[in-house]
Amino acid sequence: MxxxxxxxxxxxxxxxxxxxxxxxxxxxxxVNRGEMERTSALLGSRLKELEQEAHFVAGERFHITSNNQLREILFGKLKLHLRSPRETLPRTGLQKLPSTSEAVNIQGISRHPIQITKPQDFKGLEGTVLTISPRSMxxxxxxxxxxxxxxxxxxxxxxxxxxGDPELLKLFRESERDDVFSTLTSQWKDIPPERVTHADREQTKKVVYSAVYGAGKERLAACLGVTVQEAALFLETFLQKYKKIKDFVQTTIAQCRQTGYVASIMGRRRLLPRVHAQDQQLRAQAERQAVNFAVQGxxxxxxxxxxxxxxxxxxxxxxxxxxxxxxxxxxxxxxxxxxxxxxxxxxxxxxxxxxxxxxxxxxxxxxxxxxxxxxxxxxxxxxxxxxxxxxxxxxx
CATH class of the missing domain: 3.30.70.370 (Alpha-Beta Plaits)
Incomplete structure (x- = not known):
């Protein structure tokens, strides 16, 4: 060492x-045991309904938690990959809250409330949307x-x-009393701070992290719900405004290619041998991981x-x-x-x-x-x- x-x-x-x-x-x-048991029962009922709907659509019963059976139904029988060849199909999987006697993985508990349609076997109006906050338990x-x-x-x-981008350094040194991403949005888009909306602020956050982590214009477009051309323009104008970010990304990747690893601020290393891969996709992935680790590490x-x-x-x-x-x-x-x-x-x-x-x-x-x-x-x-x-x- x-x-x-x-x-x-x-x-x-x-x-x-x-x-x-x-x-x-x-x-x-x-934990609030009563609330956890109620929520577990609620989710269990809703999952059962969804499983029944899946069996109806498939035209047969199958184990929905079995990867092999699910793959056969989705791609062998329903042939979803042929119906939407240009789209990337999401990974499938079902989960339910553990019982009060089981260990809980704290890292995986969503901070955001979950909305579900009320199961039929629960009292109340049909079609009611229920909100569950896992962390409240x-x-x-x-x-x-x-x-x-x-x-x-x-x-x-x-x-x-x-x-060391001078514009960003100035932002943090002089605008600390204000919301940083709102100020950044105002600075980047050249609009008065009071006209920055929540949507503008969220858009700026996504552009920032897309620029840093090399998400690319296609992924940013999907994330923002805009065209690829608009996403490309967002990235271009942002990197023109904050030129040192692009320099940092390129320098980090170059150093990783030279040494085979990337280091955090405290010297922690992550080896990335695929940065020299012949396969372009593998190489690009390693480059993104290098920049990602430098910041998140x-x-x-x-x-x-x-x-x-x-x-x-x-x-x-x-x-x-x-x-x-x-x-x-x-x-x-x-x-x-x-x-x-x-x-x-x-x-x-x-x-x-x-x-x-x-x-x-x-x-x-x-x-x-x-x-x-x-x-x-x-x-x-x-x-x-x-x-x-x-x-x-x-x-x-």
Missing amino acids: KVYGLWQLFCTLELPLIPILAVMESHSIR FVASDGHTFLAADFSQIELRILTHLS SAADLCKMAMIRVFTAVAASPTLTARLVAQLHDELLFEVEEPQVPEFAALVRGTMEALQDVPALQLQVPLKVSLSAGQSWGHLVPLQEGTGPSAQPTSC
């Missing part, structure tokens, strides 16, 4: 993380509350640091460092008892005693935002942390700096 420059990473991030993960995994998360212990902390726009901030480094520093601070505190419940991408979820929320929230925000000044990082952009709290994981409300929860819920 010393030869490959990985010893410091191992000692400063990986080893200290072991006891943190052990403590986190040794604690369970409380996870609740804090008595006398505690959940507190979620996540780095705001972390990938865009890391991209700005790595690329660096975000993961920051998140691990935040976990270690917050854990250490709590361990050293004579009063704080907060514990880390889960880590989901750039979000950390804690369970905190209710009277300790203000003190712990200040500690978390200060600790995580201070990472920008760590000597090993020396980020060119400030880090910003969003906090939210609530009794249920699915109903968290934002915490403003130095204040309690605001009135509106967040979708963390």
Whole structure:
């Protein structure tokens, strides 16, 4: 590890993380058992209806969870691949919520509500659309509350640091009080900030990440619901405005070709031998993975460092008892005693935002942390700096 420059990473991030993960995994998360059983029954009934509909369309009964049988029905009997030759058919599969006795994969629980048509065997009006929020079934212990902390726009901030794009650097240094993607939209499209709509903002986010991760004009067009020509124009104008992003992408790919790997901000390596593949598709995939890892791998480094520093601070505190419940991408979820929320929230925000000044990082952009709290994981409300929860819920 010393030869490959990985010893410091191992000692400063990986080893200290072991006891943190052990403590986190040794604690369970409380669930609203009644709500989980009701939701499981509801989804089970709806899945049964859908299975019956599938049998009707296929003209025969089959095991819908069997890949072989499903493949034979879709392509052997119904020949869907011949009906829509230009479209990529999605992968198929069915899932249902586990029972209260089964382990739950926290990473796979959707943050977005799920809408389903009410099953016929449930009371109420037929055709009613029901909304299920999977995260709402996870609740804090008595006398505690959940507190979620996540780095705001972390990938865009890391991209700005790595690329050194002057326009993006200016954006983060001067417009921190405003919504960054709205300001970016105003800057890119040259329209007043007050005229930026939510749709404009979401479009900008998709263009940004398409440009970085090499999604291509066809995929961006499908994502935005526009023509390929319009998507190509979006990408072209964006990369003309922020020229250093394109330079960063090209430099990252070139270095990967030269060394055979790509490194994160803390020196973590990902080997990508297919960057030299003769097959163009395999080579292009490796190139996208290289840029992706440079940004997302660096975000993961920051998140691990935040976990270690917050854990250490709590361990050293004579009063704080907060514990880390889960880590989901750039979000950390804690369970905190209710009277300790203000003190712990200040500690978390200060600790995580201070990472920008760590000597090993020396980020060119400030880090910003969003906090939210609530009794249920699915109903968290934002915490403003130095204040309690605001009135509106967040979708963390």
